[in-house]
Amino acid sequence: MAKRSKKAFYVTTPIYYVNDVPHIGHAYTTIIADALNRFKKLLGNEVFFLTGTDEHGQKVERAATEKGLKPIELADQVVGRFKDLWKALNISYDFFIRTTEPFHEKSVQKIFQKLKNKGDIYKGIYKGWYCVSDENFLAEDVPLEEGGYKICPDCGKRADVVSEECYFFKLSAYQKPLLDFYAQNPTFVRPPSRMNEVISFARQGLKDLSITRTSVEWGIPVPDDADHTIYVWFDALHNYLTGIGYDWNMELFEKFWPATVHLIGKDILRFHAIFWPAFLMAAELPLPQTVFGHGWWLKDQTKMSKSKGNVLDPHIILKTFGADPLRYFLLREVPIGLDGNFSHEGFVHRVNSDLANDLGNLVQRTLIMIQNFFSGKIEETDKEEKGDKEIRLEFERLKEKVLNFYENYALSRALEEIWTYIKSVNKYLAVNEPWKLSKDQSKRKRLGRILYQAEAALRAISYLLFPVIPGSSEKIWNFLGEEKPIEEELFSELKFDNLKLGQEIKKPDPLFPRIALKDFLKEEETQPSPARKEEKMEYINFDEFKRMDLRVGEVLEAEKVEGTEKLIKLEVDIGTEKRTMVAGVADVYSAEELVGKKLVVIVNLKPAIIRGIESQGMLLAAEVEGKATIPFFDKDVLTGAKVR
Numbered sequence: 001m002a003k004r005s006k007k008a009f010y011v012t013t014p015i016y017y018v019n020d021v022p023h024i025g026h027a028y029t030t031i032i033a034d035a036l037n038r039f040k041k042l043l044g045n046e047v048f049f050l051t052g053t054d055e056h057g058q059k060v061e062r063a064a065t066e067k068g069l070k071p072i073e074l075a076d077q078v079v080g081r082f083k084d085l086w087k088a089l090n091i092s093y094d095f096f097i098r099t100t101e102p103f104h105e106k107s108v109q110k111i112f113q114k115l116k117n118k119g120d121i122y123k124g125i126y127k128g129w130y131c132v133s134d135e136n137f138l139a140e141d142v143p144l145e146e147g148g149y150k151i152c153p154d155c156g157k158r159a160d161v162v163s164e165e166c167y168f169f170k171l172s173a174y175q176k177p178l179l180d181f182y183a184q185n186p187t188f189v190r191p192p193s194r195m196n197e198v199i200s201f202a203r204q205g206l207k208d209l210s211i212t213r214t215s216v217e218w219g220i221p222v223p224d225d226a227d228h229t230i231y232v233w234f235d236a237l238h239n240y241l242t243g244i245g246y247d248w249n250m251e252l253f254e255k256f257w258p259a260t261v262h263l264i265g266k267d268i269l270r271f272h273a274i275f276w277p278a279f280l281m282a283a284e285l286p287l288p289q290t291v292f293g294h295g296w297w298l299k300d301q302t303k304m305s306k307s308k309g310n311v312l313d314p315h316i317i318l319k320t321f322g323a324d325p326l327r328y329f330l331l332r333e334v335p336i337g338l339d340g341n342f343s344h345e346g347f348v349h350r351v352n353s354d355l356a357n358d359l360g361n362l363v364q365r366t367l368i369m370i371q372n373f374f375s376g377k378i379e380e381t382d383k384e385e386k387g388d389k390e391i392r393l394e395f396e397r398l399k400e401k402v403l404n405f406y407e408n409y410a411l412s413r414a415l416e417e418i419w420t421y422i423k424s425v426n427k428y429l430a431v432n433e434p435w436k437l438s439k440d441q442s443k444r445k446r447l448g449r450i451l452y453q454a455e456a457a458l459r460a461i462s463y464l465l466f467p468v469i470p471g472s473s474e475k476i477w478n479f480l481g482e483e484k485p486i487e488e489e490l491f492s493e494l495k496f497d498n499l500k501l502g503q504e505i506k507k508p509d510p511l512f513p514r515i516a517l518k519d520f521l522k523e524e525e526t527q528p529s530p531a532r533k534e535e536k537m538e539y540i541n542f543d544e545f546k547r548m549d550l551r552v553g554e555v556l557e558a559e560k561v562e563g564t565e566k567l568i569k570l571e572v573d574i575g576t577e578k579r580t581m582v583a584g585v586a587d588v589y590s591a592e593e594l595v596g597k598k599l600v601v602i603v604n605l606k607p608a609i610i611r612g613i614e615s616q617g618m619l620l621a622a623e624v625e626g627k628a629t630i631p632f633f634d635k636d637v638l639t640g641a642k643v644r
């Protein structure tokens with residue numbers, strides 16, 4: 001294989017699952033990738049930035065069926081949504097891979113075959129916990145309940161142990177090679193805490209991995225054994241190869257592989273830091289340089305999730321602020337290895353103070369003074385005095401620091417340093433008071449010098465900010481009358497006095513209008529985003545309803561749970577058996593009055609331990625101002641009758 005060029009830089013995001021709605025977490029990974037990609041381009045690297053979608057699997061198949069669509073039609077819709085978001089966020093990816101592309105499917109099959117021929121993939125019997133109603137094996141890490149069984153996390157039903165024929169990847173054979181590899185490449189996983197996590201997991205022993213299913217139709221068929229489809233992770237991870245031409249554009253592939261960095265959320269670290277390098281070792285391909293596991297964004301200190309209804313829809317922020325404030329906030333607020341907290345207050349404060357006040361004001365007043373005092377063109381200056389020189393020298397130091405921070409994924413530190421500099425330049429103007437000098441004709445060259453320093457600093461600042469806020473940087477560059485695009489100036493050629501005297505500036509538009517917090521909150525409340533609409537009313541389909549086993553239950557015994565205010569323990573006849581349940585109704589009903597009553601019980605709810613008592617089901621009640629009202633049957637109905 002040809003050697004990868006030293007100047008090649010290949011960055012990837014995970015491919016996003018098409019059963020998801022694009023949210024701030026997807027945006028975060030992709031923005032980091034974009035900033036790194038743009039930075040490397042400035043350094044003169046040849047870059048390739050890959051993102052895309054993971055489109056196979058049972059969840060997609062099922063979601064499509066519910067919407068009356070074919071899986072590929074659902075995928076097409078969601079792909080459109082992701083692409084729209086990347087456009088709105090000014091993401092400069094080079095290729096968008098979809099795992100349903102024929103070239104991807106073919107390559108995955110080829111690799112599968114190769115590994116099978118070598119003996120790294122073999123046929124065996126998979127024994128696992130299986131949910132009959134979802135027709136799906138539970139993930140291995142679903143914990144055992146106390147009774148020694150597992151509960152399906154998707155539907156809450158009890159799972160059974162089932163065996164089926166499947167293909168395994170011989171992960172156990174790669175334990176030692178992986179541990180050796182980690183030892184020789186201590187920065188393979190970043191940040192270092194995550195490297196340790198991976199090593200200790202691998203040390204505990206690696207079991208062979210089941211990589212096919214017979215129960216999933218929407219997937220890549222196993223070559224010569226089409227009853228089996230390749231399970232999603234084996235399929236998905238190979239996108240990093242096929243997206244760069246593996247097997248269909250080997251010239252491109254050889255130029256960029258191995259990847260410089262796979263950016264991922266910390267929740268999928270194991271797949272990328274253990275399975276993926278093992279697959280690559282088996283395929284005899286070079287391993288990626290770095291897997292970077294970034295933190296999560298919390299909303300008001302809690303993890304965002306669809307069920308909590310606190311998923312942040314980036315479109316609302318984009319509509320009010322545009323791309324750059326969001327890009328800036330996400331990259332500035334926390335180092336990318338840690339969790340960040342998104343609050344509206346924090347966001348608005350940072351945008352107003354850093355972008356509108358510090359940077360926006362510097363741009364406005366510098367350019368307006370040049371406009372007013374020099375008709376837009378500084379043609380002469382006096383020599384640098386001490387303070388002027390300091391502005392230039394501080395920039396030289398800044399440039400080195402920023403280079404180092406960007407290179408080491410410390411984007412927030414880079415931004416911090418750039419802002420220190422912006423503040424210095426603002427202070428420089430405040431101290432030198434050019435607006436006073438403008439009244440004295442004999443100080444004209446001095447005035448020219450001061451405004452030139454500020455203008456040159458602005459040019460340099462906008463250049464350094466380009467990876468993070470490309471749209472605004474380009475605007476500033478354009479106000480300054482620069483003709484070539486920022487990307488055409490190499491980082492190594494960037495100098496303070498690249499700004500030529502006599503260059504005519506343009507009248508600046510406001511860059512970052514200040515937004516009041518209350519207007520932003522109002523906007524969010526009135527904006528019906530696709531994500532929100534779904535959260536308001538989450539419909540279930542009839543099949544899901546049918547899964548609920550609701551029956552008429554008769555209360556045989558009831559007693560108050562000692563030491564509690566509200567709990568009553570009930571023995572309920574559900575027709576086929578007697579169940580123990582715990583209900584929080586003692587503030588309204590006495591134990592005695594419940595005995596003999598018939599009510600509605602959900603029978604197949606996952607049992608829960610309440611005050612040491614296993615509650616095997618739940619009775620239904622209306623809740624009015626925190627108090628329960630139980631609907632009793634007034635006619636005599638058969639105990640155990642189904643409620644529909």
Ligand SMILES: [Zn+2]
Binds near residue numbers: 153156
């Ligand atoms: Zn299930």
